[in-house]
Amino acid sequence: MIRKVFNVFITVFKGLKLTLGHFFAATESRKVKAISDPNYFAQNSGITTIQYPHVKLPVPEVGRYQLDVEMDDCIVCDLCAKICPVDCIDIESIKSIEAIGKTSDGTTKRLYAAKFDIDMAKCMYCGLCTVVCPTECIVMTDTYDRSMIDLNEMTYKFSDMTAAEADEKRFALEQLNAERFAAKQLALQQNTGNQI
Structure with missing residues (x-):
């Protein structure tokens, strides 16, 4: 004891x-x-x-932190959204009726980004989206302290297109498609009239 x-x-x-x-x-x-x-x-x-x-x-050079998108270089190819294992990238594209510009590496842009949102609350920081991007416009920055009270604030919106502009682009595309369809119908009617 x-x-x-x-x-x-x-x-x-x-x-x-x-x-x-x-x-x-x-x-x-x-x-x-x-x-x-x-x-x-x-x-x-x-x-x-x-x-x-x-x-x-x-911060280490190879660290994976906050995602950022350089929209001037984005061709809206949707590869980043397709490879994302947690579906935190939401993209809506609108086809352009003509080439809308070039990226910094010379790639021609033919799609508008009506919506390009990344939900960092869902992101698992795997970096796959940065690897598949053909124009390297989506990168991981060294910013790591992004604390928010509301989870909705963790969704970052990179597209600068307004809803009115998106509707205008959709309407222009629909008009072009309608004109092309009408031209095809007219050509088809002329071909069938010539064959009879």
Whole structure:
């Protein structure tokens, strides 16, 4: 019995010694080092936390964080939405009646992006959408702190087309398709009239 009580005091003494050692050693702040630094985990004494958001740790170059889309380079090919395993990318395209411009790599744009939304609350940060993009317009940035109270604020809308503009483009496409259909019907009637 006396031996057990003695072991309790020894254990408490060792724990307090360890705690007080850390308490008095915590006089200097953590030095901010890059993750690629070979001595990244070498700090054994001092304060181990940093004063976030005033002090931030460097972000690795290959880190996957916030998605961003450069709409001027987007050809609205829909590959990113198709490969997304959690369906967090929602794209609605409208076919143009003529070429609407070129991307920075020279690809001709033929589709309007009526809707290009990414729901970052659903995103699993796999990076597949950035890999399949032929014009490399969708990238992962180094921004990682996007805390929101409402989940609807986590849906980022990249398309700058208004609903009225989208309706106008749809109407122009419908008119063009109607004119083409009428021209085909007229040509078909002329061909059948010539054969009789």
